Amino acid sequence: MFPEKVQSIILLDPVSPDNGRFRKELSKQEFRKSGVDKSLNIKICNIICSLGFGRLLRPLLKKSPPFYYYNKFSKGAEEYILNHLTQKKTYKTSIEEYSFIENGGKLKNMELIPGTIHIPLFLICHMPEIMKKEIEYYGNADNLTSTKVENLWVEIMKEYLKLSKKSDFMQARNSGHFIHLSDPEIIWNVIKSAASAPDNL
Numbered sequence: 001m002f003p004e005k006v007q008s009i010i011l012l013d014p015v016s017p018d019n020g021r022f023r024k025e026l027s028k029q030e031f032r033k034s035g036v037d038k039s040l041n042i043k044i045c046n047i048i049c050s051l052g053f054g055r056l057l058r059p060l061l062k063k064s065p066p067f068y069y070y071n072k073f074s075k076g077a078e079e080y081i082l083n084h085l086t087q088k089k090t091y092k093t094s095i096e097e098y099s100f101i102e103n104g105g106k107l108k109n110m111e112l113i114p115g116t117i118h119i120p121l122f123l124i125c126h127m128p129e130i131m132k133k134e135i136e137y138y139g140n141a142d143n144l145t146s147t148k149v150e151n152l153w154v155e156i157m158k159e160y161l162k163l164s165k166k167s168d169f170m171q172a173r174n175s176g177h178f179i180h181l182s183d184p185e186i187i188w189n190v191i192k193s194a195a196s197a198p199d200n201l
Contacts, residue, residue, distance in 0.1 A: 008120040008194040009164075010187070012179045016156045017110040019101050025152060033139035034149040039098045046091035054086030061085050070181040114162040121164040122190050125157055126175045134176050 022036045031037065048057060061067070061082060073081065084090055128150050135146040161167040170190075172183035180187060 006119060008122065009117065010122045010124065010190055010194070011157075011160055012124050012187070013126055013177050014123075014157060014160065015101050016159060017112060018156050018159060021152065021156060022149075026149065030141075030145050030148065033135070033141035033145055035135055035139050036149070037098075037102075039095065039102075042091050042094045042098065046088055046095060049086055049088040049091060054088070057086055058082055065178055066181055069176065069178040112159050112163060115165065117164040119164065119166065120194055121160065121167040122194065123157060123160050123167065123169045124179060124186060124190065125154060125169070125171050126177055126179065127171050127173050128154065130174075130176050 019036075022034060023031055026034060045057060048054060066081065067073070067078075131153070132143070132146040132150050135141050135149055136143065139146075141149070158169065161169055170186065172179045172186050175182040
C-alpha cells in the first residue's frame, strides 16, 4: 500500500501462496507426519479454552514453542505468553489464519510474479537439519519423509527470491521455525545492512 516508504523486505520462514503443494505432493501419511497442518491441535485447544479449562494447558505449553526454542523469558514475559496462549480468542485467530492459507483460502489468489519488486529482498530460512529432526521427533517420521518434506518446504519458500533481482537467501544456523528467538543476530545484521546501504545490495 505504501511502496515509497519501503526500503527492503525481510522474510522469515514465510508461508507461501503455493502452500497447497504440501497436500498435493505428499502422501496422506507423509502430510500427517510433516507437521505442516496444525489445525487439529489448534481446534482442540480452542475447545479446551472455550470451556474455561485453559490453565490445564500450561504444563504442555511450557514444553512447546516459543518455550521450546527460548528459555530466558522473564517471569513477567512468561506469564504474559501463557495467559495469551490459554485464551480462546488466540485459537480463534489461528483457525482463521489456517483457513486463509489452506487450499481454497484467500492466499491462493496471491501471485508471485518474478521481477515485480525493485528493492532488496532477504529470505531467511531455518536450518534444514534442525527442522528435519523436529519433523522426525514430533511427527514420528522417518528420515526419508522428513527430507522430502524439508526439500519441498525450502523449494516453496525460494519462490520468493524471483520477486526481486536484488534478492538474497540465507539460513539461520541455529534455528527451526522460530528464527527471531534462536537466531536474532542474523535478523539484526540484515536490518542494519539493509538500512545502511539499500541501494548497494
